[in-house]
Amino acid sequence: MADAVSLVDLKFEYRKGRPVLDIPSMRVAAGERVFLFGPSGSGKTTLLGLMAGVLRTTVGQVQILGQDLVKMSPSQRDAFRGSHVGYIFQLFNLIPYLTVEENITLSCRLSPERRKRLGGKSLEAAARDVAARLGIDGLLKESVTALSVGQQQRVAAARALIGTPELVVADEPTSSLDHDHRERFIELLFEATKAAGSTLIFVSHDRTLQPLFDRAIALPEINRASKLEAAA
Template sequence: MSAATIASPASAADNASAVVRMRDVKFRWPGARGFGLQIDSFTLPARAKVLLVGPSGTGKSTVLSLLCGIVAPSSGTLEVMGTDLTRLSHSARDRFRVEHFGIIFQMFNLLPYGSVLDNVMLPLSFSSVRARRASQGGTVEAEARRLLDSLGLDAHQFANHSTAALSVGQQQRVAAARALIGAPEIIVADEPTSALDRNRQLAFLDLLFAEADKAGAAVIMVSHEEELGKRFDQVVRLDEICRAQRGSAAA
C-alpha cells in the first residue's frame, strides 16, 4: 500500500470558523495493494478558497471523497459544519452531502439528455433546504437562470438545450451553476478547469469565486496546476507533504 500524510497548519481564528476539520483520518481503498491515505490535520475555514495541488496518484480526489462523505475513513475525526461524518450511516452521509456540498465533478456528470435548466435545478429535488434558499428571491428557475448568466452562459439562449449539445466550456458552467444553486456552504471542485486554456481557467475561477462569495461558501478545489494558486487564499501541496510506502508493510 502507498500512504500519504497531509498537514495543514491553521490559526486559532481559522479553527474557530472552520467548516471542515479532519484529524488523524485514515483511509485505504480495498485490496492488498490499495492506495492508503493518512491525514494528520486539515482545516477548511469558512468562506476560504483552498487549492489542493499535486501530480496524479497523490490522493487529491480521495481527500475530496472523504471530505464529502462519499467514502468513510477507517479511523479519525472528520467534522463538517459541526457534524462528525464518521458517526453517520452511508445514507445519512448522502443526505448531509446534498444539503451542504455543491460538487463540480471532473467529468461534470451532467444528465446528457436533460435540459440545461433540468441539470442546474437537480440538487433541489433532493434538498428542501437548498430549494428554499434558491426560491428566496423568486422562483428556483429564475435563480437557475441568474446563475447561468452570472457564470457566462446565456440562459435565454441555452436554458432548454440538451447538455449533450454543449461544448466542454459550456458544460463546465452548467456544472458550476448546479453546484452553486441553493447556496451550499462548501463548493468542492475536482479538476474542473483541466480542459481549458489558461485564460479561460482564470476567467472561470473569477466567476465561480464571485458567486461563492455571494453565497458565503468555502471553495476547495484540486488541480495539478500549481500556477492557479495565485487565485486562492491557501495552497496545500500534497506532493511536498506526503510519505508513501509500497507493499504489505505499509498496512
Template sequence: MELLSLNQLKFSYPNSERGRLDIERFHVNTGEKIFLFGPSGSGKTTFLEILAGVLSPASGSLIIDGTELTKLSHTQRDAFRADKIGYIFQSFNLIPYLTVIENIALPLNLSHERRKLVPKNQELQKIQAIALRLGIQDLLDHKTSELSVGQQQRVAAARSLIGHPKLILADEPTSALDFDHREKFLSLIFDICKEQAISLIFVSHDRSLQSLFDRVVALADINKAAVKNNGGLA
C-alpha cells in the same frame, strides 16, 4: 470560523497500497479558498470523496458545519452532501438527456434544505441569474449532450452553486480550458463564493492558478502515507 475540521484521518482502499491517506490535521475556514495540488495518482480525488462523504475513512474525525460525518450512515451522508456540498466532478457528471436548466435544478430536487432556500416559484429566476453570470443563459433549454466541454463545465459549476451550499469541492474542473478561460471561470466562482461565504477546495495538478487562492496545500505535505504511495520517490 472553521467550516471543516479533519483530524487523524486514515483511509485505504481494500486490498490496495495505493491511494492511502494518513492525515493528522486539515481544516478549512468559512469562505476560504484552498488550492490543493498533487501529481496524478497521488490521491486528490480520493481525498475529495472522503470530504464529500462518498468514501468513509477507516478512522479519524471529519466535522463539517458542526456535523461529525464519520458518525453518519451512508444514507445520512448522502443527505448531508445534498444539503451542504457542491461537487464539481472531473468529468462533470451531467445528465446528458436532461436540459441545462434541469441539470442545474437537480440539487434542489435532492435536498429539502436547498429547496427551502430556493422555493419552486423562485427556481427559474435563480437559475437564470446564475446562468447569466456564467454566460450560459442562452443554453438553458438545450440538452447537455449538445454542449461544448467549456459550456458543460459552466453548467456543472452552476449546478454546484445553486441553493447556497457551504462548501464547493472542485476536482480539476478547468483541465479542458486554456489559461484565460480558466482565470475567468475561477473569478466567477470566487465572486459567488464570496457573496455567500462559501468555502472552496479546488484540486489541480496545474499550479499556474495557485496564486489566486487564499491558501495552497500540497497533498504530499499533509499525507504521511504519500512517500509509500510513490514507492519512496516523493
C-alpha cells in the same frame, strides 16, 4: 464559526494494508478559497470523496461545517452532501438527457433541504440567477450535449452553487479548458462562491493557478501515506 473542513487523524485505504490517505490534520476556514494540489494518484479525488461523504472511513474525524461525517449513517451523509456541498467534476458533469436548466436544478429537486435554501424562490428563478452569474443564462433550455466543454463546466458550477451550499468542491474542473477559458472560469467561480458565501476547495495539479487562491495545500506534504510509499 466552525471551520468549513477539519480533518483529524484521517486514515483511508481501499485495500487492507495499502493506505491511500493518512492525514494527521487539515483545516479549511469558512469562506476560504483553497488550492489543493498534488501529482496524479496522490489521493486528491479520494480526499474529496471523503469530504463529500461519498467514501467512508472509520478512522479519524472528518468534520464538515462542524459535523463529523464519520459518525453519520450513509443516508445521513447523502442528505448532508445534497444540502451542504456542491461538487464539480473534472469532466462530464452533466446528465445527458436533461436540459441545462434541469441539470442545474437537479440537486434542489433531489434534496428537499437544498430546495429550502432557495428561500422561497422558484427553481426556475434560482437557476436563472445562478446561470446569469456564470454567463450561461442564454443556454437554459438547451440540451447539454450541444454545449462546448467550457459551457458544460459552467453549467456544472451553476449546479454546484445553486441553493448556496457552504462548501464547494471542485476536482480539476479546468483541466480540459484552454488557458483563456481557464482563467475566466476561475474568475466566475470566485465571484459566484463569494456571492454565495461558500468555501471553495479547488483541486488541481496545475500550479500556475495557485496565485489566484487565498491559500495552497500540498497534499503530499500533509499525507503521511504518500511519504510511506515513497520511502518503501
